[in-house]
Amino acid sequence: xxxxxxxxxxxxxxxxxxxxxxxxxxxxxxxxxxxxxxxxxxxxxxxxxxxxxxxxxxxxxxxxxxxxxxxxxxxxxxxxxxxxxxxxxxxxxxxxxxxxxxxxxxxxxxxxxxxxxxxxxxxxxxxxxxxxxxxxxxxxxxxxxxxxxxxxxxxx
Numbered sequence: 001x002x003x004x005x006x007x008x009x010x011x012x013x014x015x016x017x018x019x020x021x022x023x024x025x026x027x028x029x030x031x032x033x034x035x036x037x038x039x040x041x042x043x044x045x046x047x048x049x050x051x052x053x054x055x056x057x058x059x060x061x062x063x064x065x066x067x068x069x070x071x072x073x074x075x076x077x078x079x080x081x082x083x084x085x086x087x088x089x090x091x092x093x094x095x096x097x098x099x100x101x102x103x104x105x106x107x108x109x110x111x112x113x114x115x116x117x118x119x120x121x122x123x124x125x126x127x128x129x130x131x132x133x134x135x136x137x138x139x140x141x142x143x144x145x146x147x148x149x150x151x152x153x154x155x156x
Contacts, residue, residue, distance in 0.1 A: 033151050034059060036066040036104075042073040046095055046140045053144025057151075067151060070100040073143075075136065080118070088121045093132065095139045099147060101154075109154065113146050115139040 035057045040047040050071060060066075074096045081090040097113045117135050122128040 031057060031064075031152065033057070033065045033067055033154075034061050035069060035151075036060075037068040039068075039070045040073070041071070042097075043075045043095075045136065046073040046075055046097070046143075047071060049137050049140030050097070050144040050147070053141055054147065057148065066104045068102045069147075071097060071147075072099075073097045073140075077132070090118060090120050093117050093119060093135050093139065095136070095143060097143050097147075099150075101151065103154075111150055113143045113150075115142055 035054055038051065038054060038058070040051070050073065054069075076094040076096075077091055078094060079088040079091045081088070083089050093116070095115045099111050099113070101109045101111075117139060119131065119135060122131065
């Protein structure tokens with residue numbers, strides 16, 4: 001009997017969400033801009049991950065605002081805590097990205113995005129390096145999404 005109630009609740013929930021007009025905030029169909037040109041400086045791996053996020057918005061669309069973007073990124077790994085032998089115990093991974101946007105009407109804007117994550121050191125270096133790569137990719141992807149939200153919010 002409980003199984004039957006769960007099915008009914010899921011059916012009504014699914015029907016309600018489909019009929020209420022729910023659309024994700026960052027839906028690509030509702031964008032009011034496109035990116036005409038992107039220039040990168042700084043950390044190549046960070047810039048590649050940011051570029052993957054921005055690639056969807058590079059398609060030309062008529063009658064909407066276009067932006068030229070200059071992106072400068074930097075990556076730092078800062079030791080925050082050491083053990084008695086002087087080996088790192090904890091460290092912060094920091095990605096700082098400065099962007100300069102120029103719209104098609106000549107309006108310039110500058111913005112800095114910063115993402116930090118604290119990570120504990122691992123016993124083996126290979127595990128630590130793989131984890132660092134994973135977090136670097138995740139933080140760069142988040143900065144790419146931050147840039148998209150920033151561009152969407154400029155004209156609102």
